[in-house]
Amino acid sequence: MTQVSDTPILPQFAQLTIQGEDAEKFLQGQLTCDVTKLGLSYQAAAIGNLKGRIEFGIWIKKQAEKQYDVVISADCAASLQSHLKKFGAFSKFDTSEPIAIYPCVLADEPTFSHKEDHNTPKDTQAWMQCSLATGNYWIVAATQGEFQPQELRLHQRGGMDYDKGCYLGQEVIARIYFKSAPKAFLHYVKGSSVKGTGAAPTAGDKLDKIQVVNALTTAEGFEALVVARPEHLAESELTVLDLPPALQADVARAK
Template sequence: MNDALNSSLLPQFVQLTIQGEDAEKFLQNQITSDLTKLGLSYQPTALSNLKGRIDFGLWIKKQDEKHYDVVVSSDCAQSLQAHLTKYGAFSKFETSAPVAIYPCVLADEPTFSHKDDHNTAEDTRAWMQRSVATGNYWIVAATQGQFQPQELRLHQRGGIDYDKGCYLGQEVIARIYFKAAPKAFLHRVAGAGEVPAAGDKIDKIQIVNAIATDKGFEALVVARPEQLADSDLNILELPSALQVDVARPQ
């Protein structure tokens, strides 16, 4: 079996509950999404550093103004807890211990479930395949601090709100959106050979996530279009919302 399909190498995720009087106010000052606009499902979002690069790729679900559930790659959970403790020292909320949550595909969309019947390698592989196909990237420890949210098209998935107040990295993220545009950004590609790891580079093309296929691999990458044109990788389609220009609409 290809190593990329080995169950021990499949991504794992945990959920933390952030609950208390200041939960919404605190998170609103941390992440790229506007919490007041969240729906009932998990919303992709990001918690960036002061340089405007993603330290934690998150999915967030709002139970109520005092209760939020956050999903993160399990290898980032300890550093996320440390971050919440540091920045939330003077806010009134509690963070639960990480609890395992299982990636799966429901109604053709990649999501998460606490149900043990989704705790299978098949469900995780299906989630990976669907995630790569739809641009649902996931940040792991190896890619923390490497990507700017707009490079990953997070704004085209509802994960960045440019009208909300300040949050970590907001100044840099907003400047790129309103005054510039990323030269390298998210693409879906297919390639031959061994499956690259998250954070690897093929020449100057940076791997975000990759999965094995019968012919090699498919991957989400961040690259300039001209770099892909000069490579041996084949560009595959993403959903139409992620096919448009990453720059701010004029």
């Protein structure tokens, strides 16, 4: 049974800084993206689990030599800290305590800022709307371990590199990419309020055979990013909206 909340809960985010002699090497063995190619702009990426599913959905940038800033949903920050401590026990780097960082939209792109004047519900709502429209999903505690990166089109956003070498979950992820393709994958949709409550579904909810990644209440109902098979969407009452052209491409590997 789908559960909904009458009061929308706005997402909150935290930033951790990872820096030290082994920071790049360590992160290269953890992240789906190629850490050596990172710059000063946030890149969506992921840390997978051994089943090839996203345990931590993050945004990362190289702030300085041997220093990386990582943004994650605030409710996942403590578990990410534990993960880094466990897997980085024998590597030379330090991880800062998480600090608040605020979602906002700059130059029509969803991003993050430390400026307190961006710490407003209006900024967060604008970020959510822009993120849904651009496929900029966010993983929260309720959806950790739920999705395979290709299902969320992370490879179409520069967040995966199939030539960089090994990382957590790489064998499963690469096998799906080279030998098959997800049957269910990311779509941007709109729909009516759930059961007339006026509320949007929440992350991880199931709408029959369609799984919600993120959702936002609107005046007409809700908009959401969902993972679903196209045929199941066609059978539903949801309306499919356009994602950016790069995310409209087939999720399968081009042959």
